[in-house]
Amino acid sequence: MQKDMRMFLLYTIILFFSSMLILRLFYIQVLRGSFYLKKAESQRIGPVVDNLKGEIYDRNGEPLTGSYYETYAIISPRWLSNSQKKLLIEKGILNSSGAEKPQNIKICQENYDTIRDLMGKTPGVFIYKKKVAYGPSALATHVVGYKNQTGIEKNFEKILNNLGVKNTIISDGFGQPIPGAIQQYKEATGGIKLTIDKNIQVIVEQVMDERVPMGAVVILDAKTGEVLSMASRPNYKQYHIEEYLNREDAPLINRAIEAFSPGSIFKIVVLSAALEEGITDLDEKFYCPGFIKVGGNIFKCESYDRGGHGEITLKEATARSCNTVFIQLGLRLGKQKILEYAKRFGLGEKTLGDLPEEKPGFIPTAQNVYYQDIGNISIGQGPIQLTPLQAAQMVLAIVNDGILIKPHLTMEIVEADGRTVPLPSSQEKKRVVSEKTAKMVKQALQDVTRYGTGINAMPSPSLGESAGKTGTAEIGKNKYHAWFVGYYPVKSPRYIISVFLEKGGSGPVKAAPVFRDIIEKLNLHK
Structure with missing residues (x-):
């Protein structure tokens, strides 16, 4: 009887503790399983070897x-033997003060042979590839x-960070990487796709490095308004940003x-306004004595x-960029109409929504423009300012028969799995001038490159014709911004190209040849 009682007590105790163990296991594995799983993961995940954000891609x-x-x-x-550790410390590869902790070492010419010799002899050396975000071959740095x-990275910061990945090493309890248990390296494939064409961007930047020490070039698709290229100089290296912060030439500015003073490229607006309002035509004859007086100001x-152009038609005056004729047009139009048409062309407001640094330019209000100021604004001087991007938008409207198309820079979000999500872009189109007026303006711009101030923008005869307008904006004594903005080819235009050289001198001499070189190289590489 006593024996049976003892057996009963023994079985009861075993059953009790077994039940407690089962309940504890149920609690750990089922009720708190996810918590302990995460805790275990955090203990075995070693150092982050790469923290990648989403990429920024061109259109392709x-x-x-x-x-x-x-x-x-x-x-x-x-995982190393004493002799192996001693060797690495002597070679300066391992830090002796923290010799027991895993160390992340960049392989270079000086340590390559030593580390290579240890491969296969010890599990204590693991080789991996690490992605460097910015490299010497980076393009469109001011856009990116x-x-x-700044740039796209700032505007899409949250999206790019969410598309990134962290690559880590799986470690043991001592924090040492476990041989054969290295987490598979993951490539960040998501990002933002832009409208920029890398091949065109390469050509633009090559030409700028040869001819544009300080300035910008913008190329738009003549039909869609997509930004195919955007570059600024001086350039900078994103991986050495600290070297550029205090430079006087401000290389970090896009x-x-x-916004800059446009000079005579603004005559496109004045010409369009005068033709649209019906106050002149391309064949009207004017007289240019070489100067004109407006109020108390004399404009040369x-x-x-040379004593002036003498008798000259409006079409010829556009080709020769005659200030006298365009100031006469400005006086006929009046300040209200000039500023109204500037606004119609989208000047004085931001063009894109994707670059936080974009400036709206400046178009003054009529009440801040006095009679004598009409001479200045008629030829793109005085308070008027516009960006090289806005200059391209201005010609885009003329090429599209008087319809303003908003340029755009972004196409879509590329998810990590390759799926794409289109980004919204403005589909707004509005008529700026009539098709008839746009046609007359195009005729005048064609003469600019055929025999006028833009002759240096005309490519080789075998490549067809270009058209556009030069600008030389006076910003001080013997200081000028150089401009050329135009389109190519004249028949079925493909590209709108805006060229700007800050303090670059003469538009016909400095900016027009940049336009030509870009066209010729685009044809060479197509």
Whole structure:
């Protein structure tokens, strides 16, 4: 009887503790399973070897950041023999003060042979590739931006960060990487796709490096308004940003979206307004003595030293960029109409919504423009300012028969799995001038490059004709901004190209040849 009682008590105790164990296991594995799983994961995940954000691509899915890979080694001293540790310390590869902690070492020419010799002899050396976000071959740096501070990177910071991945090493309880248990390296494939064409961007930047020390170039698709290229100079390297912060030439500024005095390219607006209002025609004859007086101001034409252009038609005056004739047109129009048409062309307001640094330019109100100021605004001087991007938009409207199309820069979000989500772009189109007026303006712009101030923008005869307008904006004594904005080819235009050289001198001499070189190189590489 006592024996049975003892057996009963024994079975009861076993059953009790077994039940407690089962309940505890149920609590750990079922009720608190996810909590302990995460805790275990956090203990075994070692150092983050890469923290990648989403890429920025051109229209064809090509990265613009110039990213590349460098080779690194994670060296785990606990997996090394004493002689191996001693060797690495003597070679300066391992830090002796923290010799027991895993160390992340960039492989270079000096340490390559030593680390390579250890491969296969010890599990304590693990080689992996690390992606470097910015490289020497980066393009459109002012558009892309840097470190979420400017450009597309700033505007789409949250999206790019969400599309990124962290690559880590799986470690043991001592924090040492486990041989054979390295987490598979993941490539960040998501990002933002732009309208920029990498091939066109390369050509533009090559030409600018040869001819544009300070300025900008913008190329738009003549039919859609898509930004095919946008570049600014001086350029900068995103991976050495600290070297550019205090430079006087301000290389971090995107001059393609900064506002400057336009000079004679603004005559496109004045010509369009005068033709649209019916106060002149291309064949009307004017007289240019080389200067004109407005109020108390005397405005000289470029022909002043030669005694003026004499009798000249409006079409010829556009080709020769005659200030005298255009100031006469401005006086006929009046300040209200000039400023109204400037607004119609989208001047004085931002063009894109994707670049936080973009400036709206400046078109004054009529009440702040006095009679004598009409001479200045008629030839793009005085308070009027516009960006190289806005200059391209101005010609885009003329090429599209008087209809203003808003340029756009972004296409879609590329998800990590390859799926794409279109980004909204303005489909707004509005008529600026009639088709008849736009046709007459195009005729005048064609003569600019055929025999006028833009002759240096005309490509080789075999490549067809270009058209456009030069500008030389006076900004101080013997200081001028150089401009050329136009389209190519004349028949079925494909490109709108805006060229700007800050303090670059003469538009016909400095800006027009840049336009020509870009066209010729585009044809060479198509």
